Amino acid sequence: MKTLLAALTLTTAGLSYAAEFPTRPINLMVAYPAGGSTDVGARILAAIAEKTLGQSVVVVNKGGAGGQVGWTELSRQKPDGYNIGFINLPGFNTVILDPERKAIFNADSFTPIINQVLDPGAIWVKADSPYKNVKDLIEAAKKTPNKISTVTTGVLSDDHLAILMVEEAHPGALFRIVHLEGGAHQMTQILGGHVEVAFDNVGSIVKQVRAGQVRGLVVLDTQRSKFLPDVPTTPELGMPNVISNSTRGIAGPKGMPAAVVKRLQEGFAKAMADPEHVKKLEDSGLAIRVMAGAEYDKYYRDMHARAAKYTEWARKRPHK
Amino acid sequence: MDGLQLLLNGFAAALTLNNLVFALTGCVLGTLIGVLPGLGPAAGTAILIPLTFKLDATAAIIMLAAIYYGAMYGGTITSVLINVPGEAASVVTCLDGYQMARQGRGGAALGIAAIGSFIGGVFATLMLTVLALPLAKLALSFGPPEFFALMLLGICLVTGLAGRSLLAALAMTVFGLLLAMIGIDPVRGAPRFTYGIPELLDGVGFIPVVMGMFGVAEILITAESTRHTVIDTRLAAMLPSRAEWKRSAGAIGRGTLIGFFLGLIPGVGAIIPTFMAYIAEKRLSKHPEAFGNGAIEGVAAPESANNSYANASMVPLLVLGVPSSPTIAVLMGAFIINGLTPGPLLFAERPDLVWTVIASFFVGNVMLLILNLPLVGVWASILRLPTSYLCAGTLVFCIVGAYSLKGSTFDIAVMLVFGLIGYVLRKLDFPLAPTVLALILGPFMEKSLRTSLEMSGGDFSILFTRPISATFIAISATVLIVSTLRLATVRAMKQAETL
Amino acid sequence: MKRAWQITGTVYAIVFALWAQQSWQLSLTDSLGPGPGFFPFSLSLIGLALSVALVVRIGRGADLAAEPGARADMPVLPSGAALGQVLLVLGALTGVALMLETLGFRIVMALFCLIVLPALGARNWIVIALFAAAASLGVNALFSDLLKVPLPLGVFGL
Numbered sequence: 001m002k003t004l005l006a007a008l009t010l011t012t013a014g015l016s017y018a019a020e021f022p023t024r025p026i027n028l029m030v031a032y033p034a035g036g037s038t039d040v041g042a043r044i045l046a047a048i049a050e051k052t053l054g055q056s057v058v059v060v061n062k063g064g065a066g067g068q069v070g071w072t073e074l075s076r077q078k079p080d081g082y083n084i085g086f087i088n089l090p091g092f093n094t095v096i097l098d099p100e101r102k103a104i105f106n107a108d109s110f111t112p113i114i115n116q117v118l119d120p121g122a123i124w125v126k127a128d129s130p131y132k133n134v135k136d137l138i139e140a141a142k143k144t145p146n147k148i149s150t151v152t153t154g155v156l157s158d159d160h161l162a163i164l165m166v167e168e169a170h171p172g173a174l175f176r177i178v179h180l181e182g183g184a185h186q187m188t189q190i191l192g193g194h195v196e197v198a199f200d201n202v203g204s205i206v207k208q209v210r211a212g213q214v215r216g217l218v219v220l221d222t223q224r225s226k227f228l229p230d231v232p233t234t235p236e237l238g239m240p241n242v243i244s245n246s247t248r249g250i251a252g253p254k255g256m257p258a259a260v261v262k263r264l265q266e267g268f269a270k271a272m273a274d275p276e277h278v279k280k281l282e283d284s285g286l287a288i289r290v291m292a293g294a295e296y297d298k299y300y301r302d303m304h305a306r307a308a309k310y311t312e313w314a315r316k317r318p319h320k
Numbered sequence: 321m322d323g324l325q326l327l328l329n330g331f332a333a334a335l336t337l338n339n340l341v342f343a344l345t346g347c348v349l350g351t352l353i354g355v356l357p358g359l360g361p362a363a364g365t366a367i368l369i370p371l372t373f374k375l376d377a378t379a380a381i382i383m384l385a386a387i388y389y390g391a392m393y394g395g396t397i398t399s400v401l402i403n404v405p406g407e408a409a410s411v412v413t414c415l416d417g418y419q420m421a422r423q424g425r426g427g428a429a430l431g432i433a434a435i436g437s438f439i440g441g442v443f444a445t446l447m448l449t450v451l452a453l454p455l456a457k458l459a460l461s462f463g464p465p466e467f468f469a470l471m472l473l474g475i476c477l478v479t480g481l482a483g484r485s486l487l488a489a490l491a492m493t494v495f496g497l498l499l500a501m502i503g504i505d506p507v508r509g510a511p512r513f514t515y516g517i518p519e520l521l522d523g524v525g526f527i528p529v530v531m532g533m534f535g536v537a538e539i540l541i542t543a544e545s546t547r548h549t550v551i552d553t554r555l556a557a558m559l560p561s562r563a564e565w566k567r568s569a570g571a572i573g574r575g576t577l578i579g580f581f582l583g584l585i586p587g588v589g590a591i592i593p594t595f596m597a598y599i600a601e602k603r604l605s606k607h608p609e610a611f612g613n614g615a616i617e618g619v620a621a622p623e624s625a626n627n628s629y630a631n632a633s634m635v636p637l638l639v640l641g642v643p644s645s646p647t648i649a650v651l652m653g654a655f656i657i658n659g660l661t662p663g664p665l666l667f668a669e670r671p672d673l674v675w676t677v678i679a680s681f682f683v684g685n686v687m688l689l690i691l692n693l694p695l696v697g698v699w700a701s702i703l704r705l706p707t708s709y710l711c712a713g714t715l716v717f718c719i720v721g722a723y724s725l726k727g728s729t730f731d732i733a734v735m736l737v738f739g740l741i742g743y744v745l746r747k748l749d750f751p752l753a754p755t756v757l758a759l760i761l762g763p764f765m766e767k768s769l770r771t772s773l774e775m776s777g778g779d780f781s782i783l784f785t786r787p788i789s790a791t792f793i794a795i796s797a798t799v800l801i802v803s804t805l806r807l808a809t810v811r812a813m814k815q816a817e818t819l
Numbered sequence: 820m821k822r823a824w825q826i827t828g829t830v831y832a833i834v835f836a837l838w839a840q841q842s843w844q845l846s847l848t849d850s851l852g853p854g855p856g857f858f859p860f861s862l863s864l865i866g867l868a869l870s871v872a873l874v875v876r877i878g879r880g881a882d883l884a885a886e887p888g889a890r891a892d893m894p895v896l897p898s899g900a901a902l903g904q905v906l907l908v909l910g911a912l913t914g915v916a917l918m919l920e921t922l923g924f925r926i927v928m929a930l931f932c933l934i935v936l937p938a939l940g941a942r943n944w945i946v947i948a949l950f951a952a953a954a955s956l957g958v959n960a961l962f963s964d965l966l967k968v969p970l971p972l973g974v975f976g977l
Contacts, residue, residue, distance in 0.1 A: 024969065034643045034646065034648075034649030034652065035641060035642045035643050035649065035652065039649070040656065043649075043652070043653030043656060043657070044653075044656055044657065046653070047653065047654075047657040048657075059649075059650075059653065060646075061646060061649060064504060064506050064763075065504050065505065065506055065507065065508065065509035066509065068504060068509035069503075069504050069506075069509075069522075072504060072521050072522075073521070073522055076518055076521070078727075095509060100508060100510065100849070101508065101509040101510060102509070102510040102511060103509065104511070104518070104521065146777065149775050155507065155508065155509070176774075176775075176777055177774070178771060178774040178775050179507060179771070179774065180771065181767070184586075184641075184642045184643070185587075187640070187641075187642060188459075188460060188462075188586055188587075188636075188640065188642055189463060189464075191460050191640070192460035192461060192462065192463060193460075194463030194464070194775070195463075195775065207641065207661060207663045207665060208663070210665065211663070211665045211668075280656065280657070283661060284656075284661065485873070487869055487872055487873045487876065488873060490869050491831055491866060491869040491870050491873060494835070494862050494863075494865055494866035494869060495831070495834075495866065497862050498835075498838055498859060498862055498863065498866065501858065501859050501862075505855040507855075508849065508854070508855055510845075510855055512845060512855050512856075512859070513838075513841060513859070536912070539908065540905050540908060540909070542939070543901075543904045543905045543907075543908045543938065543939055544897045544901040544902075544904065544905055545901070706940075706941065707939065707940065708936055708939035708940045708941040709936070709941065709946075709950060711935075711939050712932055712935050712936050712939060712941075712950065712954075713950075713954075715908075715912070715931075715935060716928060716931070716932070716954045716958065719912075719915055719919075719928075719931075720958060720962065720970070723919065723970070723971075724962065724970075727969065729915075729916050729917075729919050729920055732912075732915060732916040732919065733916045736909070736912045736913060736916055739909075739912070740909065743905075744827075745827075747896075748823055748824060748827055750827070766858050769853075769858070770853060773853060
């Protein structure tokens with residue numbers, strides 16, 4: 001009886017509430033420090049969504065623990081639509097599924113709203129690195145196991161899983177895995193020569209590749225990236241099963257009124273379709289993949305199931 | 321000479337009446353944001369972004385940069401007037417700035433802060449103009465071991481704030497470091513020391529703790545006195561005296577340099593250069609005991625360092641595309657939206673726009689000075705309010721500030737608890753600044769150390785084999801040893817006197 | 820003063836000891852090197868050593884006050900009217916923390932000012948009332964309406 005009353009109150013409140021939503025600025029959280037590819041995509045979207053939603057959309061960075069800090073905060077916000085954030089699949093899923101992380105949230109703690117980008121994984125090095133291609137890198141990793149410092153954007157992120165997949169495809173090749181906090185951190189550390197190889201996503205390196213500062217070794221996708229046409233893909237190099245990518249979408253805490261979710265979906269979808277958004281994302285090397293509603297919900301669930309398998313496999317490995 | 325020509329063109333574009341008006345508006349809005357609690361520069365700047373949509377790219381960026389500088393100065397105003405720092409960068413200014421205000425010299429403090437900020441900002445922008453690309457290389461030389469060592473140095477320099485007891489200062493520092501570990505483990509993600517209180521998952525917030533230990537504690541001490549006093553502020557005390565000018569000159573110079581070099585490194589927060597500049601001045605001064613009691617160098621140095629840092633941190637943004645702080649990240653977003661992609665290609669693809677932006681940094685700094693110097697008198701006159709109203713106002717300010725961080729009364733409770741702790745410790749002459757510094761640096765230190773160990777495969781010697789980090793660690797050790805010896809000597813001398 | 824220092828030092832030592840014990844329960848090492856408990860544990864031990872050393876030194880007569888000798892025998896905590904004022908301010912702040920969301924911003928801030936201002940020495944009730952109005956209604960208008968930062972409404976919708 002209590003729950004029925006609560007549901008009724010919430011719905012009626014939600015309906016009248018949503019009629020005016022939004023009436024004040026919306027916080028859009030990014031679970032990584034500023035400057036990375038998720039962040040850049042978010043800021044571009046936020047600026048354009050201000051027009052379609054009618055209120056400021058403020059990007060807030062909350063990095064840490066490979067995104068767990070930010071997603072923990074997000075799961076605890078009031079589901080009023082004013083606090084939403086980006087979730088990065090499958091990194092998000094592995095956080096939930098890895099018991100050592102002791103995440104206080106799970107897949108049901110969030111309301112998926114709409115997806116923006118699907119960024120394929122990429123392996124890259126500094127432009128003057130001795131590793132000219134993936135073959136060089138693998139050979140070196142076999143010759144000096146556990147010595148080549150290889151960076152990810154977080155524990156059990158898509159990058160981390162990609163490293164483990166490459167190691168599995170080449171027995172004997174072992175990397176010394178270092179976990180940094182986001183793509184911008186990777187960029188400064190690689191350019192500064194403090195670490196040797198980075199596993200990240202295409203969107204993080206396009207500008208630097210164009211400027212000749214970094215070299216992309218391989219793209220972990222079934223087809224070549226239009227932003228890096230000269231970089232081979234893993235199937236081309238004999239690793240057809242090493243496919244990895246990061247999907248970035250917006251979600252809110254669970255319990256958001258349906259009308260509010262709908263309004264946010266409309267606003268963001270319109271913003272994502274805006275030619276300025278399309279152009280700016282292309283300039284930054286980010287591949288747009290809009291998904292909303294039932295499509296995104298299904299993707300969310302599917303990804304979670306797949307990530308469960310990956311997490312199990314990663315945790316069973318002797319070398320992490 | 322190509323650069324010079326471009327810069328001059330940039331000035332021509334920046335100095336149009338239109339753009340000047342935007343710069344001025346930005347400074348005003350920024351100062352107001354800096355003064356208001358709870359609205360950090362990042363949030364405030366972000367909220368004002370829509371205003372810039374109607375403007376062209378140059379004007380928009382000019383205005384946003386002006387808001388940024390303005391906000392830094394706004395933070396200084398509250399530090400001096402009511403001992404509540406607007407943001408991390410202003411914490412150090414509280415130490416001497418507030419004491420000066422209590423002595424009726426608040427105007428002088430604000431004045432020297434404005435001038436120091438101006439000089440720091442202009443110097444940094446000049447250097448940026450001339451040496452942006454080579455400086456960026458310097459910026460990349462910091463890896464996790466260097467970060468850790470730098471922060472360790474900052475912590476050890478804190479012994480300069482030790483007062484009479486090194487042990488007490490170190491204990492306070494360790495306490496701060498432990499507080500910083502409450503929350504989510506930065507590598508593994510598991511909660512630590514949260515005992516099921518969900519609000520603690522985000523850690524003990526720095527702002528409620530500082531507002532408590534500095535603001536509330538101060539008011540509790542004031543509440544003890546039964547007199548209803550008014551601080552005596554004569555007009556002549558509004559400006560720094562000649563002697564104070566002379567003393568500040570060196571402080572401004574050194575603070576500017578320290579702030580500049582640290583600003584080049586992406587990821588170094590604003591608090592490190594301000595603390596280091598302060599400590600450097602204290603060590604070099606002939607009257608170190610004046611620090612903490614209203615020494616004007618104690619305001620001039622951190623303020624110059626602060627603005628120099630702010631301007632220098634544009635280098636990592638413009639050249640590498642890496643923002644050093646949340647507010648710079650907002651600026652980066654604005655750049656991108658307006659067609660400027662910060663990063664290696666920026667100088668090559670749109671030099672005209674870049675030089676206009678750089679010219680506007682100069683303009684912004686000048687504008688800030690012109691705006692704030694005359695207003696110093698207005699701000700300082702707030703100090704003429706009766707103490708009870710000033711304190712009550714500060715408490716209201718702190719309550720709103722703490723609440724609006726996350727819309728939670730938990731932060732008010734944190735502020736209250738630390739206000740009580742700060743009050744008791746102040747009465748016992750325990751230094752509070754080390755705890756605050758440790759609280760801010762703690763998370764970065766731990767993360768840097770653990771990442772360094774990942775890089776070296778668990779080997780601690782990585783800290784000692786890399787030249788920069790080894791140097792910092794050596795200096796840290798030296799500082800600790802020298803401090804111990806110095807205090808021991810002082811004690812021995814005191815004992816000899818009493819014999 | 821000396822007594823107070825010793826008590827504080829001991830409290831610190833106890834806090835650090837407890838913290839060390841709690842850190843011990845988190846894993847000290849894990850697959851990536853030092854675990855979540857490693858640094859808190861080490862730091863707690865250092866803190867413990869420091870506070871014990873501090874207590875010992877105070878016991879041996881070290882004078883740690885900022886102004887040497889001047890306050891060696893001054894009582895640390897206030898008494899009488901001063902104590903009353905401090906407690907009033909603390910109580911008012913506690914009240915705000917507890918009641919802000921229940922009673923709403925405007926009511927709570929108005930009450931807060933009415934309690935704190937006299938506690939700090941203000942006597943002119945007209946000015947006090949004006950200040951309370953500005954602090955509650957004025958600040959609310961500034962933040963809620965102008966800056967769009969929501970302040971609690973409370974059960975009375977105020």
